[in-house]
Amino acid sequence: MNGLMKNEGIAGTERFASPGKGRGLRAVKHFAVGDLVFACPAYSYVLTVNERGAHCEYCFTRKEGLSKCGKCKQAYYCEIDCQKGDWPMHKLECTAMCSYGENWCPETVRLVARIIMKQKVTTERTQSERLLLLSEFEAHLDKLDSEKNEMNQTDIAALHHFYSRHIDFPDDQTLTVLFGQVNCNGFTIEDEELSHLGSAVFPDVALMNHSCSPNVIVTYKGTVAEVRAVQDIQPGDEVFNSYIDLLYPTDDRNERLRDSYFFTCVCNECATRSKDGGKMALQKLSSPPQPEEVRKMVHYARNVIEEFRRAKHYKTPSDLLEICELSQEKMSSIFADTNVYVLHMMYQAMGVCLYMQDWDGAMSYGEKIIHPYSVHYPAYSLNVASMYLKLGRLYLGLERKTQGVKALRKAIAIMEVAHGKDHHYVAEVKQEVEELK
Numbered sequence: 001m002n003g004l005m006k007n008e009g010i011a012g013t014e015r016f017a018s019p020g021k022g023r024g025l026r027a028v029k030h031f032a033v034g035d036l037v038f039a040c041p042a043y044s045y046v047l048t049v050n051e052r053g054a055h056c057e058y059c060f061t062r063k064e065g066l067s068k069c070g071k072c073k074q075a076y077y078c079e080i081d082c083q084k085g086d087w088p089m090h091k092l093e094c095t096a097m098c099s100y101g102e103n104w105c106p107e108t109v110r111l112v113a114r115i116i117m118k119q120k121v122t123t124e125r126t127q128s129e130r131l132l133l134l135s136e137f138e139a140h141l142d143k144l145d146s147e148k149n150e151m152n153q154t155d156i157a158a159l160h161h162f163y164s165r166h167i168d169f170p171d172d173q174t175l176t177v178l179f180g181q182v183n184c185n186g187f188t189i190e191d192e193e194l195s196h197l198g199s200a201v202f203p204d205v206a207l208m209n210h211s212c213s214p215n216v217i218v219t220y221k222g223t224v225a226e227v228r229a230v231q232d233i234q235p236g237d238e239v240f241n242s243y244i245d246l247l248y249p250t251d252d253r254n255e256r257l258r259d260s261y262f263f264t265c266v267c268n269e270c271a272t273r274s275k276d277g278g279k280m281a282l283q284k285l286s287s288p289p290q291p292e293e294v295r296k297m298v299h300y301a302r303n304v305i306e307e308f309r310r311a312k313h314y315k316t317p318s319d320l321l322e323i324c325e326l327s328q329e330k331m332s333s334i335f336a337d338t339n340v341y342v343l344h345m346m347y348q349a350m351g352v353c354l355y356m357q358d359w360d361g362a363m364s365y366g367e368k369i370i371h372p373y374s375v376h377y378p379a380y381s382l383n384v385a386s387m388y389l390k391l392g393r394l395y396l397g398l399e400r401k402t403q404g405v406k407a408l409r410k411a412i413a414i415m416e417v418a419h420g421k422d423h424h425y426v427a428e429v430k431q432e433v434e435e436l437k
């Protein structure tokens with residue numbers, strides 16, 4: 001059944017030369033909203049360190065009572081078959097994890113180690129590369145600045161340091177290309193609340209070009225990527241995914257795209273900038289702020305976002321909350337509460353509250369975020385769905401059942417399209433609603 005569906009999916013699409021964009025993916029049949037366009041098993045993947053024990057390292061199943069690897073006691077599996085299946089990859093890390101302790105190696109390096117091992121044993125085109133081979137990935141090495149080049153070299157050094165006992169490496173130039181390819185074409189696997197679960201490569205998924213008004217969404221079922229239509233797609237239409245968080249205004253999105261993917265987007269949203277006004281909403285004051293004041297505040301906002309991103313790695317939760325609160329206060333002299341820069345800091349503050357188990361704090365941030373989110377993001381958005389989900393679960397925890405059920409139903413409505421009606425995440429949320437009756 002599953003296999004059939006996947007074949008139907010890939011049969012509905014083809015690789016083509018997209019004008020101005022290089023290769024791309026095109027529909028050869030009609031897809032309605034919610035239809036599976038195709039599924040793609042991961043070529044290689046790795047579970048993130050923080051999710052150890054909560055997910056099976058091999059199949060990514062989330063459940064209680066997973067059993068430990070007897071040797072390192074750090075990798076967890078649902079059953080012996082998963083442990084056996086994972087061994088060719090886990091053996092690269094089993095002893096190293098013990099000797100180097102926690103956060104021992106960057107996740108990209110762990111992923112690249114697995115790709116090298118997979119390449120050694122792979123002789124035929126894999127099920128993940130039906131339209132695009134991993135070896136065809138762009139590396140964009142000519143476009144890297146010195147900082148990115150240095151990061152690549154640091155990663156290569158780490159690869160040698162942690163894995164030299166287990167892998168015969170290709171030469172440094174080949175490794176540089178591989179890291180470049182993975183940096184531009186890698187995916188992060190996230191759960192239904194958008195928590196980071198791991199990193200992976202899905203070559204056929206990477207074939208899709210970017211649009212800020214994408215007609216598909218990528219979700220994950222274990223280590224399989226599933227691509228579903230979120231707009232009506234006609235035969236001949238190009239299939240577009242979004243590579244970035246779509247919350248931000250056009251200039252910010254394109255800065256991000258140029259920095260990470262080395263292109264500027266020319267989608268309809270970027271051409272019309274139809275949502276930029278709302279995203280940059282200003283306070284309704286008796287005398288409106290001068291353009292220069294607004295420019296200065298945008299500059300401040302971008303800096304504080306970057307400052308916070310770095311501070312997350314070393315500051316205490318209460319210090320982080322303070323950055324959020326002070327910056328919101330400063331921005332509120334010019335920006336409305338629905339402004340995306342204010343929302344960004346509220347979202348970060350909500351994350352810190354969740355981390356500190358301050359449920360009331362998290363809930364009140366969530367309540368401020370959810371409505372502007374549903375305006376700024378496209379109709380079917382994982383960011384909006386996950387916010388309804390977090391908020392709904394917070395309401396239920398705080399015994400506010402009516403509001404909880406309402407929020408969870410909103411999440412379900414989006415997830416039934418983005419994840420598919422039969423996804424276990426959808427079943428789980430429905431179960432949470434059912435239990436309240």
Ligand SMILES: [Zn+2]
Pocket residue numbers: 056057058059060061077078079082
């Ligand atoms: Zn498993």
Ligand SMILES: [Zn+2]
Pocket residue numbers: 069070071072073074075090093094095
């Ligand atoms: Zn082990």
Ligand SMILES: [Zn+2]
Pocket residue numbers: 211212213265266267268269270
């Ligand atoms: Zn765009």
